[in-house]
Amino acid sequence: MRKDRKKKEAEDRKHSVFARFTRMWSAIFLLATAAFAGLLTYANILPKKYLMVALGLIFLVFIILFPILYAKKFSNGKKGVAFVLSVLLTGVFALGSVYLAGTLNFLGDIADRGVKTDEYFVVVRDDDQFNKLEDISGQQVYYIRWGENFEQAMSRLQNSVTVTTVESDDLVGAVDGLLDGSINVLFMSAANYESTKEVRETFEDDTKILDRFYVKVNVASFAKPTDVEREPFNVVISGLDFTGNFDAYTSGRSDVNMIATVNPKTHTILLTSIPRDYYVPLAMNGAYDKLTHSGVYGVEETVNTIENLVGVDMNYFVRVNFSTVVSVVDAIGGIDINSEQAFTTSDGMYYFEEGINHVDGAQALRFARERKVFSTGDLQRNRNQQIVLEAIIDKVSNSSTLLLNYTGILNSIEGNMATNMSSSDIKALVKAQTENISGWNVERQNIIGVSDSQPCYSAGNAYASVVLQDWDSINAATERIKEVMAAE
Numbered sequence: 064m065r066k067d068r069k070k071k072e073a074e075d076r077k078h079s080v081f082a083r084f085t086r087m088w089s090a091i092f093l094l095a096t097a098a099f100a101g102l103l104t105y106a107n108i109l110p111k112k113y114l115m116v117a118l119g120l121i122f123l124v125f126i127i128l129f130p131i132l133y134a135k136k137f138s139n140g141k142k143g144v145a146f147v148l149s150v151l152l153t154g155v156f157a158l159g160s161v162y163l164a165g166t167l168n169f170l171g172d173i174a175d176r177g178v179k180t181d182e183y184f185v186v187v188r189d190d191d192q193f194n195k196l197e198d199i200s201g202q203q204v205y206y207i208r209w210g211e212n213f214e215q216a217m218s219r220l221q222n223s224v225t226v227t228t229v230e231s232d233d234l235v236g237a238v239d240g241l242l243d244g245s246i247n248v249l250f251m252s253a254a255n256y257e258s259t260k261e262v263r264e265t266f267e268d269d270t271k272i273l274d275r276f277y278v279k280v281n282v283a284s285f286a287k288p289t290d291v292e293r294e295p296f297n298v299v300i301s302g303l304d305f306t307g308n309f310d311a312y313t314s315g316r317s318d319v320n321m322i323a324t325v326n327p328k329t330h331t332i333l334l335t336s337i338p339r340d341y342y343v344p345l346a347m348n349g350a351y352d353k354l355t356h357s358g359v360y361g362v363e364e365t366v367n368t369i370e371n372l373v374g375v376d377m378n379y380f381v382r383v384n385f386s387t388v389v390s391v392v393d394a395i396g397g398i399d400i401n402s403e404q405a406f407t408t409s410d411g412m413y414y415f416e417e418g419i420n421h422v423d424g425a426q427a428l429r430f431a432r433e434r435k436v437f438s439t440g441d442l443q444r445n446r447n448q449q450i451v452l453e454a455i456i457d458k459v460s461n462s463s464t465l466l467l468n469y470t471g472i473l474n475s476i477e478g479n480m481a482t483n484m485s486s487s488d489i490k491a492l493v494k495a496q497t498e499n500i501s502g503w504n505v506e507r508q509n510i511i512g513v514s515d516s517q518p519c520y521s522a523g524n525a526y527a528s529v530v531l532q533d534w535d536s537i538n539a540a541t542e543r544i545k546e547v548m549a550a551e
Contacts, residue, residue: 234523
């Protein structure tokens with residue numbers, strides 16, 4: 064009898080200890096469940112019906128397990144089962160919370176912050192004695208007055224070092240003076256610098272940027288929002304010609320100029336490429352220049368110039384750079400590109416056979432950038448860029464790639480992509496894709512033209528190679544954009 068009583072007392076003590084432990088654990092389980100449910104609701108990336116089902120299941124599991132963990136009356140056996148299940152669920156909730164927090168951080172990172180950064184460079188010859196800004200003290204600095212923020216940038220230069228400034232109204236003449244030694248220091252905008260590289264091919268190699276001055280200004284959003292879950296819309300995809308992080312309004316040559324016409328009703332995406340050297344009137348002043356140069360005045364200039372060219376509203380823009388392609392393709396495990404012809408890249412590093420090629424990020428970027436080996440040059444490059452983008456869309460939307468590589472994809476894009484789409488519009492697109500997981504029908508078309516040499520505004524009206532407009536091609540492309548948008 065005494066032995067039975069002692070055994071029962073031992074079991075009671077054991078039960079009491081485990082009950083106190085599970086009661087403490089129940090508080091952790093409560094917090095983890097509430098945090099995940101709250102974050103899931105706040106993130107707003109699931110269609111309403113899926114969200115309601117998810118929250119219902121979370122609540123159902125919680126009201127079954129929590130009382131068992133909290134109350135003392137349940138046996139250790141039941142508490143043990145409830146504890147194991149709650150630990151597993153807490154792990155799932157914690158992982159889900161990490162995913163959701165990563166999503167929200169990502170949306171904040173790529174969203175339009177309403178700030179534009181203009182850059183101005185202090186440029187000297189590569190072989191001269193100047194190695195830091197202080198070295199030009201007492202020198203004459205020739206400058207080209209360019210851009211609405213020039214005076215602010217010049218003021219910062221003069222506050223940093225004592226120099227004499229001399230204005231020049233001849234960009235090409237000033238550049239040639241720097242190269243031949245008659246000018247020692249040149250102060251110029253990033254726009255002038257980038258365009259100069261195309262009219263003086265050795266300029267970048269023969270000079271060095273001694274210092275940079277940045278001027279940040281607030282800009283208003285120029286997006287034309289629409290119901291992206293239900294209504295067709297157009298996105299200008301602008302590919303910048305550099306690597307590294309940037310924000311929505313960072314200036315840079317737009318080496319890729321593509322319109323993505325998205326119709327969520329028909330699940331169709333039409334990609335329309337425009338040659339980087341297309342000779343177009345800039346939206347800001349009507350002066351003719353290469354389309355690629357529009358990017359050095361900001362993405363708004365590129366979007367407005369393209370909008371004027373095709374006569375169709377552009378709702379949003381997305382900006383990417385070289386790093387974006389490499390990182391995204393690697394994050395999704397490579398892509399299968401369908402090359403239209405066999406070729407070896409001009410640097411001899413890569414060979415692509417006609418047909419399907421499985422490529423990593425570096426190969427995909429080289430495939431998309433090559434133009435020298437093609438008789439049609441930039442036109443074939445445009446088609447290859449579309450092939451790469453189509454392959455990425457296909458890989459992400461038609462398989463489990465997005466779920467299995469979710470955090471890796473977000474990390475690969477962070478800092479390498481920017482857009483003026485609002486976070487609510489991006490969430491709406493995610494919800495639409497979640498609700499209809501079938502793949503997208505991707506179509507491709509290219510606007511074409513004839514190569515020529517013409518004066519370019521941003522190069523001080525120096526002559527440069529351009530592609531003249533072909534209005535039959537432009538009109539046909541515009542008509543197809545309108546057809547895709549009108550389809551039900």
